[in-house]
Amino acid sequence: GKKVDAWMGIPYAQPPLGPLRFxxxxxxxxxxGxxxxxxxxNSCVQIVDTVFGDFPGATMWNPNTPLSEDCLYxxxxxxxxxxxxxxxxxxxFGGGFYFGTATLDVYDHRTLASEENVIVVS
Known part of the structure; x- marks a missing residue:
């Protein structure tokens, strides 16, 4: 693909920690600066699928960044x-409000941005 610029982890809200939780x-x-x-x-806190062990078809949907409530980026x-x-x-990203994260390798935004010439925000 072509080259892209990527900005990862831009906060859109304060972390929902301590008195901001819920x-x-x-x-x-x-x-x-x-x-x-x-x-x-970070990926938001969620259940990690361990039913199929290390089967790549299942683990590719598990979060690939640390789980944290500090995930509003x-x-x-x-x-x-x-x-x-x-x-x-x-x-x-999908996940039915149960699991998922924008950082999954299968959702690599660089490919979409470079091949379709669009700005991708996730």
């Missing part, structure tokens, strides 16, 4: 060179 999301706090958005964010992937008037595609 409350409506609060806007993310401003950060100072440059935000390090070079590594995938977006990923933005933009093709290079930057397209003019590109469509923005919002990808919401």
């Amino acid at each position: 409350r409506h999301p609060r806007p993310a706090e401003r950060w100072t 440059v935000l390090n958005a070079t590594k995938p964010p 977006i990923i933005v992937v933009v093709p290079r060179p930057r397209p003019k008037d590109a469509a923005v595609m919002l990808w919401i």
